[in-house]
Amino acid sequence: MDAITALALSINNPVLRMIDLLIDNDFFYAALIAALVLAGENRNEKRLEIFTILAVVLVAGVIIKGALAIPRPCTGESWCPTDYSFPSLHAVAAFTLMIAFLKKRTYPLYLLFALFVSFTRLNLGVHVFVDIAAALSIALVGYYAVDLAWRSTQLRMMRDIHGS
Amino acid sequence: MDRETGRQLFHLALGIVAVLLLLHFGRGFMIALVFFTIIIGTLLMNIRLQGGRIAVISWFEERFERSDAFLPGWGSACYAAGVLILLTFLTDINAIAASIVVLALSDALSTIIGRKGRIRLPYNRNKTLEGSVAFFVSSLAAWYFVGPTAIPLAVVATIVESLPGLEDNLTIPIACTLFFLVMP
Numbered sequence: 035m036d037a038i039t040a041l042a043l044s045i046n047n048p049v050l051r052m053i054d055l056l057i058d059n060d061f062f063y064a065a066l067i068a069a070l071v072l073a074g075e076n077r078n079e080k081r082l083e084i085f086t087i088l089a090v091v092l093v094a095g096v097i098i099k100g101a102l103a104i105p106r107p108c109t110g111e112s113w114c115p116t117d118y119s120f121p122s123l124h125a126v127a128a129f130t131l132m133i134a135f136l137k138k139r140t141y142p143l144y145l146l147f148a149l150f151v152s153f154t155r156l157n158l159g160v161h162v163f164v165d166i167a168a169a170l171s172i173a174l175v176g177y178y179a180v181d182l183a184w185r186s187t188q189l190r191m192m193r194d195i196h197g198s
Numbered sequence: 199m200d201r202e203t204g205r206q207l208f209h210l211a212l213g214i215v216a217v218l219l220l221l222h223f224g225r226g227f228m229i230a231l232v233f234f235t236i237i238i239g240t241l242l243m244n245i246r247l248q249g250g251r252i253a254v255i256s257w258f259e260e261r262f263e264r265s266d267a268f269l270p271g272w273g274s275a276c277y278a279a280g281v282l283i284l285l286t287f288l289t290d291i292n293a294i295a296a297s298i299v300v301l302a303l304s305d306a307l308s309t310i311i312g313r314k315g316r317i318r319l320p321y322n323r324n325k326t327l328e329g330s331v332a333f334f335v336s337s338l339a340a341w342y343f344v345g346p347t348a349i350p351l352a353v354v355a356t357i358v359e360s361l362p363g364l365e366d367n368l369t370i371p372i373a374c375t376l377f378f379l380v381m382p
Binding site for chain 2: 036037038102120121132133136137138139141142145149163164166167168170171174175178
């Protein structure tokens with residue numbers, strides 16, 4: 035096990051454990067992400083773009099998880115999730131959200147949120163650091179690719195409107 | 199020296215340092231280093247986007263970043279993200295080192311030589327045949343790490359690098375990663 039994962043695992047606090055489990059709950063986490071998008075972005079069009087990017091990168095994450103099939107560090111424990119480890123989808127969503135707010139004044143808060151979510155995944159013992167690092171690279175590539183496609187689609191639509 | 203040549207030489211130097219650090223300290227150390235570099239880098243990008251000015255960053259930006267970049271520091275962020283893809287998706291140090299050689303050495307040389315080239319590629323008027331040849335030949339330096347596998351790796355990377363409209367710093371590492379994952 036790498037040093038960062040071991041360090042995160044060594045922190046044992048009941049309140050932190052409760053927060054870990056809360057973030058581990060998919061419904062709570064999805065609602066939290068949605069709330070953070072709505073709270074941080076006022077423009078509906080940009081909100082729609084962020085939700086689209088989140089959907090695309092999460093689907094990509096699920097495909098990568100299935101294709102690489104890397105077992106979780108907790109495999110064998112009764113509480114361990116049944117799906118694969120690499121990459122962390124929680125971290126993929128958090129880092130995508132972080133990148134979406136890169137141009138905003140509130141960016142440091144989203145960065146801290148992403149790092150905290152990543153830390154909870156390590157502290158819970160369901161991921162190792164490489165899963166988190168891969169999530170950052172997937173979020174960066176996914177955000178760039180979908181944002182590029184989104185912009186070119188908008189440009190084409192505007193040209194069509196002006197053309198007609 | 200013009201800005202683009204300086205930028206490519208900067209990427210080449212970074213790549214050499216990355217390979218040396220990888221071979222000396224190992225994959226785990228490099229993953230942590232590149233991860234936190236990206237985190238700090240995005241924070242600096244945010245400060246820059248908010249109108250802030252950090253002397254050292256501005257110095258690098260003026261010399262090593264494209265003037266038409268997507269965001270300030272975007273080229274370097276993509277480069278780091280590309281290296282992080284290689285480090286996290288591949289486990290074999292030789293495969294990672296070979297891919298970084300392709301990303302750093304070949305991309306830099308193909309740009310420097312390709313800009314002086316005359317024969318334009320039919321499917322990408324922004325790139326030249328001379329640049330692609332330079333990319334392919336320099337990619338063979340990956341032989342040092344992966345042996346004869348460097349030949350198909352160079353072919354795949356050269357084709358991907360020559361495609362239009364995409365960020366090379368991301369597409370080359372993704373192509374190299376897929377190559378090593380798919381290769382038996």
